Amino acid sequence: MPPTRNFDNRTLYHGDNLEFLRGMNSGTVNLIATDPPFNKGRDFHATPDSLASGAQFQDRWRWDEDVHDDWLIAIQRDQPEVWAVITAAKTAYGDDMAAYLCWLGVRLLEMHRVLAEDGSIYLHMDDTAGAWGKCLLDAIFGRQNFRNAIVWKRTRRGFKGSQFKARRYNSNTDTLLFYGKTDDSFFDQTRVLEPYAHDYMRAFRHEDSTGPYYLDLAYNRPSASPRPNLCYEYRGFTPPILQAGKLDRSEWWSWTMPGSWWRKTGSCGAKSAQKRGGLGIHCGTTSMRPKAMRIQATPPRNPCPSTKESFRPAATPATWF
Incomplete structure (x- = not known):
């Protein structure tokens, strides 16, 4: 009771x-x-x-x-x-x-x-x-x-100007x-849930049977480190893992494979990678100086037709714009 x-x-x-x-x-x-x-x-x-x-x-x-x-x-x-x-x-x-x-x-x-x-x-x-x-x-x-x-x-x-004099x-x-x-x-x-913001919703321009999604380049993945354990064979092809070299005087990462590079601020050398049929993987942030960075190189015979990947919202909101 x-x-x-x-x-x-x-x-x-x-x-x-x-x-x-x-x-x-x-x-x-x-x-x-x-x-x-x-x-x-x-x-x-x-x-x-x-x-x-x-x-x-x-x-x-x-x-x-x-x-x-x-x-x-x-x-x-x-x-x-x-x-x-x-x-x-x-x-x-x-x-x-x-x-x-x-x-x-x-x-x-x-x-x-x-x-x-x-x-x-x-x-x-x-x-x-x-x-x-x-x-x-x-x-x-x-x-x-x-x-x-x-x-x-x-x-x-806003705050009064005197409040900015403190050392905190x-x-x-x-x-x-x-x-x-x-x-x-x-x-x-x-x-307590709120609808997604309009600017966020506009990115989801595509839709299929599972709901809305958007496309983005797969080379800028949010993973903080390379994941060779997640590299699998596909149609008889396994992309190799290449070791990064060092930061040169112009502050570009040089790779062991000619023609590939990486800006230290984290921007991927997409154009150079695309010329050789490759795919760059983001491995760090602007404040990190990893001892070794990696990319997945995909030769022209790569069976994957696109370097884009789809992303979906974490949950379906009540209203889609």
């Missing part, structure tokens, strides 16, 4: 969520999205023109002031993994971070209890304590139940840590 819900759904309750969570029956919640304080070490005030005008919040945490004895007793006795995270933070970051994690940990423990077996939780954090928040969730929900760390951009507006990149993102309670946690991917 499913647990009985002892609270009204679609209702806003105002107050300390810990007190309310402790009064809820276990396993009665399907989804939790929580946005706790970030431990920024600052005071926040509501704007004068808002409905919360006059309200303020102190995002500071002190071990002697904000940590209750009953929290410590319960965590040390029943949650050794959570206590290990708190003590590690206390050693590495000091009492204030440990106090914040203790405050957050007791609430996450209650959220885990009230979640149904197919329930999920999204915890909103920033880089102030986000790494420690994930450690808490790993300890409470289990690392095997981690689903995603969703990074989202907070604003599209600007911080304009937060993170949503997504966990399921069990392997049976409900997730409907179709609710």
